[in-house]
Amino acid sequence: MRKKIVAGNWKMNNTLQEGIQLAKDVCNKTIPQDVKVILGTPFIHLTEVAKVVKGTPVAVAAQNCADKAAGAYTGEVSAAMIKSAGIEYVILGHSERRAYYGETNTILAEKVKLALENGLLPIFCIGEVLEERESGILFDVIKKQLEEGLFFLGADEFKKVVIAYEPVWAIGTGKVATPAQAQEMHAYIRQQVAAKYGNTMADDTTILYGGSCKASNAGELFANPDVDGGLIGGASLKADEFLGIVNAF
Ligand code: 13P
DSSP states (O other), rough: OOOEEEEEEEEEEOOOOHHHHHHHHHHHHHOOOTTTEEEEEEGGGGGHHHHHTTTSSSSEEOOOOOOOSSSOOOOOOOHHHHTTTTOOEEEEEHHHHHHHHHOHHHHHHHHHHHHHTTEEEEEEEOOOOOOHHTTTTTTHHHHHHHHTTTEEEHHHHHOOOOOOOOOOTTTTTTTOOOOHHHHHHHHHHHHHHHHHHHHHHHHHOOEEESSSHHHHHHHHHHHHHTTOOOEGGGGGHHHHHHHHHHTTO
């Protein structure tokens, strides 16, 4: 049975002190046993938030890692460093990284490889922009992102990956995908996984929805058979709202 996951992506928000407080506020709430809750924090917060969540069911994710293992790459943070801070997950391929920092599928494949080699579990983001949806090439875009970013992995590696479908036009815009749009794409993604790795792997793969998901719309999104949870931006910055999403299954 695949895991239900609700992951917060704090993006570049919260000072260290605010982040610690938010993590404490989340951990102080009752979290349903069948939902994995993950906090995706800025690098600087990781070790402190890891201390806060210790002994709770909450896990921590970095929001990125370098595409190189180590060396003279000023300002970069390696997968090995993240792992050594006691972190379990890493968000890779977010559309903001793709759009603002030039991350291509080729670069992302390197990051995925390094993350897995270092024992991190990737939350791999894919999604189309509005023009791609409107011109009808949305499925081709998603297929290419999957094939180039993930499908080079062997089955033993792929099974550690969580996929997050985040239509770019829904991110931070308040324009959430309809439950039908989300289900249609999630089912397509699962079919692609089945075609590459078989039906058992496809059944076991967690596919999250991201983009303007909040407590008031999470229930109808998560009710879809192929939507296994959410990757949450803005609504992960307030503990009550975030827990509303966690409890929306
Ligand atoms: P919002 O929930 O703010 O739309 O952001 C979604 C997202 O990008 C999560 O990674």
